[in-house]
Amino acid sequence: MSLKNKLNRMKKHIVREEPEKGKDTAFKSDITSTDLPFKEIWKEHGTTMYFVDDDFCLVREKRYPLQYQHGKYKFQDLLKAVDAWQNFSGTHPLSCKGLSPGDLFFFDTETTGLGGGVGNTIFLLGHGRVEGDEVVVTQHFLPRPGSEIPLYHSFLKTVDYNALVTYNGKAFDWPQVRTRHTLIKEHVPKLPSFGHFDLYHGSRRLFKHKMESVKLINVERKVLGFERVDDVPGYLAPMIYFDFIERKDPQGILRVMEHNELDILSLISLYTHLTFQLLEVSEDSTEQETFEAGRWLEYTGNADMAKERFEHIVNDRGETHHDSIHHLAFHYKKEKDFDKAASLWESILRKCPLRMKAVVLEELAKIYEHKHRDYVTALKKCRELEMVLNEIYKDEGVKEKRLQKLYTRINRITLKAERKNLT
Incomplete structure (x- = not known):
C-alpha cells in the first residue's frame, strides 16, 4: 500500500479538538485600568475596552430616552410606526410586520475610503436600537489597524437583531462588513442572516422631486427638520482616523463618532417618517409626497392603498x-x-x-x-x-x-x- 493511501486511512482516526471561536477569551475592561493614551477623555465619553486575548477595540455607548426629539420626531414615534405596520396586509420593502421596535437595528459605518474591496477598512461600526424605554447607540471603534478581530467579535457577539436599517447599506455598508469578515471569519462569530430595510431607496422615491441629491444630510434638513451644527463632514473621516493612528489624540475621532451617532439617530426618525407617509399615520405630508407614496405602494402591488392616496389628492386638489x-x-x-x-x-x-x-x-x-x-x-x-x-x-x-x-x-x-x- 502506498504511503498516500495509508495516510488517507489514518485520517478518520485523528481526533481534532478545536476551541470554540472566542470562547473564554473575550472580556470587557474598565478603560482606566489600562495604559491607553488619553484614557480619561475616552472614559468621559462612555468608552470601555473589549479584549480578545491580548488585542482590543473600544466600545462607546450612549442612551436616549424615548421622549428625546430628533428633528420633527420623538423616538417614541418609532413605536407608532412599528405598530402601524402590524395592521398592514400587503407586501412592502419597509414592512416590519411581525417585528417589535427592539428588533430594528439601525446601522452605519465609517471607513478609510469610499471604494469597496479589501483595501477599504471599517474603523467604526455604529448601531442603535430600542431597549425598554431608551434608544441605545453603541459604537465599536478600531483603535489600530490589525485589531479587527476584537472589533468584529464585540460587534457580533453582543448584537442580536432581526432587521438591519441602513442608508445605502445594501450597496456599501454591509458588503464592506462581509468583505472584512471574510478575512477573519475563523476567529469571530458568524454573520447572522437578517432582513434589510434600506432607507436610501425610499428617500429617492419620496423626496427626489424636492432635492437634487438625497444624501442623508439633505434629507435631514429638508424632510426631517434637523440641522447639524459644527458637524464633521463624512469625507474627512478617513483623514481624521489616520491622524488618530499617528497621534492617539481622540478629540477628532470623537467628533467622527458624533457624526456617526447623528446618522444613526436620523435613521430612526427617517424610518418613522417614511412609514407615516406610506401608511398615513399622520397628516403631515405634502400632496407630492402623498402621490409618491401612492406610486410606491402601486409599484409594490398595494393597488387599493395606492388608489386611496390618489383619490385623496384628487378630491382635495x-x-x-x-x-x-x-x-x-x-x-x-x-x-x-x-x-x-x-x-x-x-x-x-x-x-x-x-x-x-x-x-x-x-x-x-x-x-x-x-x-x-x-x-x-x-x-x-x-x-x-x-x-x-x-x-x-x-x-x-x-x-x-x-x-x-x-x-x-x-x-x-x-x-x-x-x-x-x-x-
Missing part, C-alpha cells in the same frame, strides 16, 4: 394634480370602470404636459374605439395624438415607429366606422 388623476384613471381602467377613467383623462387633456397628453390621447382612443364604439371620437383623438407625436419626437426613427403604430389604429377605426355606416 380637483383637476390641478395631473399625475394623481392620470394614475387614478389607470386604476379605474383596470377595474373596468371605463366611463370614470375616460372622464378623468378628459379632465386633464388640455392642461397636462405633452408626454402625458400622448398617453392620455392613446388611452382615450382605445376606450372610444373598443368600449364606447364611438369611432368618430376615437379618430379625433388619434388625429390629436398624431400632432402631439410630431411635436414631441425629434428623432425621426422613433417618431416613425410611433406614427406607424398610430396609423394602423387609424386604419382599423376607419374600417369599423365605414362598416357601422353601411349597417
Whole structure:
C-alpha cells in the first residue's frame, strides 16, 4: 500500500479538538485600568475596552430616552410606526410586520475610503436600537489597524437583531462588513442572516422631486427638520482616523463618532417618517409626497392603498394634480370602470404636459374605439395624438415607429366606422 493511501486511512482516526471561536477569551475592561493614551477623555465619553486575548477595540455607548426629539420626531414615534405596520396586509420593502421596535437595528459605518474591496477598512461600526424605554447607540471603534478581530467579535457577539436599517447599506455598508469578515471569519462569530430595510431607496422615491441629491444630510434638513451644527463632514473621516493612528489624540475621532451617532439617530426618525407617509399615520405630508407614496405602494402591488392616496389628492386638489388623476384613471381602467377613467383623462387633456397628453390621447382612443364604439371620437383623438407625436419626437426613427403604430389604429377605426355606416 502506498504511503498516500495509508495516510488517507489514518485520517478518520485523528481526533481534532478545536476551541470554540472566542470562547473564554473575550472580556470587557474598565478603560482606566489600562495604559491607553488619553484614557480619561475616552472614559468621559462612555468608552470601555473589549479584549480578545491580548488585542482590543473600544466600545462607546450612549442612551436616549424615548421622549428625546430628533428633528420633527420623538423616538417614541418609532413605536407608532412599528405598530402601524402590524395592521398592514400587503407586501412592502419597509414592512416590519411581525417585528417589535427592539428588533430594528439601525446601522452605519465609517471607513478609510469610499471604494469597496479589501483595501477599504471599517474603523467604526455604529448601531442603535430600542431597549425598554431608551434608544441605545453603541459604537465599536478600531483603535489600530490589525485589531479587527476584537472589533468584529464585540460587534457580533453582543448584537442580536432581526432587521438591519441602513442608508445605502445594501450597496456599501454591509458588503464592506462581509468583505472584512471574510478575512477573519475563523476567529469571530458568524454573520447572522437578517432582513434589510434600506432607507436610501425610499428617500429617492419620496423626496427626489424636492432635492437634487438625497444624501442623508439633505434629507435631514429638508424632510426631517434637523440641522447639524459644527458637524464633521463624512469625507474627512478617513483623514481624521489616520491622524488618530499617528497621534492617539481622540478629540477628532470623537467628533467622527458624533457624526456617526447623528446618522444613526436620523435613521430612526427617517424610518418613522417614511412609514407615516406610506401608511398615513399622520397628516403631515405634502400632496407630492402623498402621490409618491401612492406610486410606491402601486409599484409594490398595494393597488387599493395606492388608489386611496390618489383619490385623496384628487378630491382635495380637483383637476390641478395631473399625475394623481392620470394614475387614478389607470386604476379605474383596470377595474373596468371605463366611463370614470375616460372622464378623468378628459379632465386633464388640455392642461397636462405633452408626454402625458400622448398617453392620455392613446388611452382615450382605445376606450372610444373598443368600449364606447364611438369611432368618430376615437379618430379625433388619434388625429390629436398624431400632432402631439410630431411635436414631441425629434428623432425621426422613433417618431416613425410611433406614427406607424398610430396609423394602423387609424386604419382599423376607419374600417369599423365605414362598416357601422353601411349597417
